[in-house]
Amino acid sequence: MKNSIKKSPGLGIMLVGKRKDSQSFIHIKKKACEEVGIISEVVDLPEDCTEGEVLDVVSELNHKESVHGILVQLPLPSHLSEQNIINAVKVEKDVDGFHPVNIGNLAMMGREPLFTPCASKGCIEVLHRCGVEIMGKKAVVIGTNYRITHFLVIAETSCYSECGTCIHPEEITREADILVSDVGVPNLVRGHWLKPGVVVIDMGSTLVTDSKGSRVTGDVCYEEAILKASLITPVPGGVGPITISMLLYNTVEAAKRAYQWSEKS
Amino acid sequence: MKNSIKKSPGLGIMLVGKRKDSQSFIHIKKKACEEVGIISEVVDLPEDCTEGEVLDVVSELNHKESVHGILVQLPLPSHLSEQNIINAVKVEKDVDGFHPVNIGNLAMMGREPLFTPCASKGCIEVLHRCGVEIMGKKAVVIGTNYRITHFLVIAETSCYSECGTCIHPEEITREADILVSDVGVPNLVRGHWLKPGVVVIDMGSTLVTDSKGSRVTGDVCYEEAILKASLITPVPGGVGPITISMLLYNTVEAAKRAYQWSEKS
Incomplete structure (x- = not known):
């Protein structure tokens, strides 16, 4: 240009x-x-x-x-x-x-928004770039923050669940082929919430300060999740950039x- | 006035x-x-x-x-x-x-639209007037037509699924406490798709012409569904009015x- x-x-x-x-x-x-x-x-x-x-x-x-x-x-x-x-x-x-x-326009079928919110667009972009087939997969989004990611996920798969404050979210998440978490609660998603082979997108980003100092943490307990997931985005360094x-x-x-x-x- | x-x-x-x-x-x-x-x-x-x-x-x-x-x-x-x-x-x-x-504004959390689309507003109104508790119930919406009903359902329950062209939608619908169908395919939803006691909202409306003449038909096979559902809206005469x-x-x-x-x- x-x-x-x-x-x-x-x-x-x-x-x-x-x-x-x-x-x-x-x-x-x-x-x-x-x-x-x-x-x-x-x-x-x-x-x-x-x-x-x-x-x-x-x-x-x-x-x-x-x-x-x-x-x-x-x-x-x-x-x-x-x-x-x-x-x-x-x-x-x-x-x-x-x-x-x-x-x-993003929410309505058959309409095209001029711009799609960056974090949600990024989430779908990560899946595309990693060659994850979305259509027909069971996708679960945790968190109802603006619901934007959801529209995109819905648009690409045909089988979609959402859980906000379910009593037992792990019953829903355990069925997911693709799990997106956008809640803002560190270590919310534990290993036993995941189906083996799941693709995990961690959109959480919370500043945690403890004896080891301050750091940004996602929603997913990474150490546990990495043993179950086929692909996972780390925090920091995943969805953020x-x-x-x-x-x-x-x-x-x-x-x-x-x-x-x-x-x- | x-x-x-x-x-x-x-x-x-x-x-x-x-x-x-x-x-x-x-x-x-x-x-x-x-x-x-x-x-x-x-x-x-x-x-x-x-x-x-x-x-x-x-x-x-x-x-x-x-x-x-x-x-x-x-x-x-x-x-x-x-x-x-x-x-x-x-x-x-x-x-x-x-x-x-x-x-x-309907789709975004914390915003209030000036108007909510009539059919979707009607769907939630039916549930309220019939005293159906929505919060915490597993709600499933079939059909992705404008997705508007979905926003409303999402706003009221915290555990929500959607299936568009899933290969086996009945696996999803069988878990539903509240099932909303908005597809436009007569007799799509059969009795074995339903959990006993489910509340069914049939938003379908298709003009069918056969040997018995022309009539408007919903998505749900009413004769089968009525044996399973605790509450069901008929077509015509349900969501329409x-x-x-x-x-x-x-x-x-x-x-x-x-x-x-x-x-x-």
């Missing part, structure tokens, strides 16, 4: 407040952008800013021609409405895929659409 | 072409509107009208103050884009609940919002 039309994709990132984990996620995203030639721009707002101030920044980024994707780093401080702010992002720049129009790649992918797509440019042109 | 503010809710119905089943559905809807004091208005367009002509009618209904709900009778002739036409309906008047913003009621409900809601009126005021 840079060579042929002298333009680079641009990503606008908005951070409200000074959460350490958010700052660290943004640092990773900025670095990833640099590596592939996406120009990123971070707008920092103070913890106590008003919703009006945040919406003004969103509006500015919506209008800015060099910004093709907008990322609102979540969670926002509790006095701000996540819904109002995400709804204000232009659908064509919603590279996180969280605008209700994008979610709605591919989620970042999907953000870059969506940003490039947004820029290509904005400039009506494709690799072939 | 009529007594207190001298206003009646209004429903605009758009029919393109002369499909007999669509005409009959609209006749039923108009009659139901009359019974409860909703003023309905049907706009007929010829089978060969252009998308522009349909969009003009939608725009007119969007602006008309006496119309609070707009219903586009589906299916549309194949030369028209259902997506373009439904997306053009004002979200505040989308009493069918099919606009992507409404679907998106309650779907109409939900349309009236949504239309009244739309009018109440438009006039900022409530029973208490």
